[in-house]
Amino acid sequence: MLDIRIEKTTNPKPIPDESDPLVFGTIFTDHMFVMDYDTEKGWYDPRVIPYQPLSLDPSAMVFHYGQEMFEGLKAYKAVDGRTLLFRPNKNIERANNTNRRICIPTIPEEDFLQAIQTIVKVDEAWIPHKEGTSLYIRPFIIATDPYLGVRPSNTYKFIIILSPVGAYYPEGLDPVKIWIEDEYVRAVRGGLGEAKTGANYVASMKAQDKAHEGGYSQVLWLDGVERKYIEEVGAMNIFFKIDGTIVTPKLSGSILPGVTRDSVICLCKHWGIPVEEKKISIDEIYEAYQKGKLEEVFGTGTAAVISPVKELKWDEHIMEISGGKIGELSQKFYDTVTGIQLGKIKDELGWTVEVK
Numbered sequence: 001m002l003d004i005r006i007e008k009t010t011n012p013k014p015i016p017d018e019s020d021p022l023v024f025g026t027i028f029t030d031h032m033f034v035m036d037y038d039t040e041k042g043w044y045d046p047r048v049i050p051y052q053p054l055s056l057d058p059s060a061m062v063f064h065y066g067q068e069m070f071e072g073l074k075a076y077k078a079v080d081g082r083t084l085l086f087r088p089n090k091n092i093e094r095a096n097n098t099n100r101r102i103c104i105p106t107i108p109e110e111d112f113l114q115a116i117q118t119i120v121k122v123d124e125a126w127i128p129h130k131e132g133t134s135l136y137i138r139p140f141i142i143a144t145d146p147y148l149g150v151r152p153s154n155t156y157k158f159i160i161i162l163s164p165v166g167a168y169y170p171e172g173l174d175p176v177k178i179w180i181e182d183e184y185v186r187a188v189r190g191g192l193g194e195a196k197t198g199a200n201y202v203a204s205m206k207a208q209d210k211a212h213e214g215g216y217s218q219v220l221w222l223d224g225v226e227r228k229y230i231e232e233v234g235a236m237n238i239f240f241k242i243d244g245t246i247v248t249p250k251l252s253g254s255i256l257p258g259v260t261r262d263s264v265i266c267l268c269k270h271w272g273i274p275v276e277e278k279k280i281s282i283d284e285i286y287e288a289y290q291k292g293k294l295e296e297v298f299g300t301g302t303a304a305v306i307s308p309v310k311e312l313k314w315d316e317h318i319m320e321i322s323g324g325k326i327g328e329l330s331q332k333f334y335d336t337v338t339g340i341q342l343g344k345i346k347d348e349l350g351w352t353v354e355v356k
Contacts, residue, residue: 002115007050008122022164024136028051029135030050032160033115034049035047037155048118051161061147062153067103068142068197069196069197071137072303073091074302078343083121083355084343085120089109091139098196098197103152113353115160116139116160135162138160139158139159139160140158141156143155143156168301173306175326178220178309179210179218181210181211181221186200186204186207186221188224189254193231193253207221207234220312221233229279230281230285231254235303236258236299237258239261239264239298240280241295242288242294243293246268246329248275250279252279259302264333264337286317294319296327298327306333306337308322308326308331310322310324310325
């Protein structure tokens, strides 16, 4: 168990009013968690301190070789007043898998969870209550060795910051338009596609700009080898309801294993809805659309939870989904996941963890 030192701010910031808009990722709470690492001490000096800038050497390895990982999860204020985390152990598991992939020392799961719970408890007053809002939790690790050379760092900082947020997309739960990218490549098997690290996202920015210029919210990536198999959306995993069956690309090493993705698959099995994880091509999706069998499309992710899709653009083909409205099953997934997160629905699957 970590012996976490807590230093409270003497200059607290004003907490946003419930009527204030919470633009995702723009407001930050009063405190941050920090823990250091070096090869002799291991992880040491866990502390909660006032939110503040970092002081790093210009030669810190994170700036030059991109050795960093990050995660994203949320804390929710339940209807009965409890503070709940949603499946934090899945995020911690994924964080440590990312750490292994990019040669960052892992953090014991119980210590990682204790750090999250501690910082959330300190800034618990920042958790918004309005429907559709939450406290976004961003744990990350950066390499801090002042060294210009390609090798794993010997020193790191593990930091957790918090941000009260509203909807990830400006559209909220309104269906979004997705651009299918077949020119640029985000990831390939054996690369960093299944790791949650900055390099996995910066590779997507060029195509993201192209999509935005065309009036589309996000990019749907195809595989990096044949440019034909569906992978994931820039900030979400993707699901299709085809002739009554829920289909999502099989994890292949180039797709991020999303926590909400796993939750939707678990719910399908729990409800007895046919669900398949498989390799599926864009040609198959378009064929299902032409035959009238593409019934719903939606993305899943911690930030957006469930994001229904109303349009897919592939080359010159425009696929309009569900009449531009959220599908019945997409709505059910959203209502169930958010209902569990907020304590409105009984947590039969043991997914929530209370912050005490």
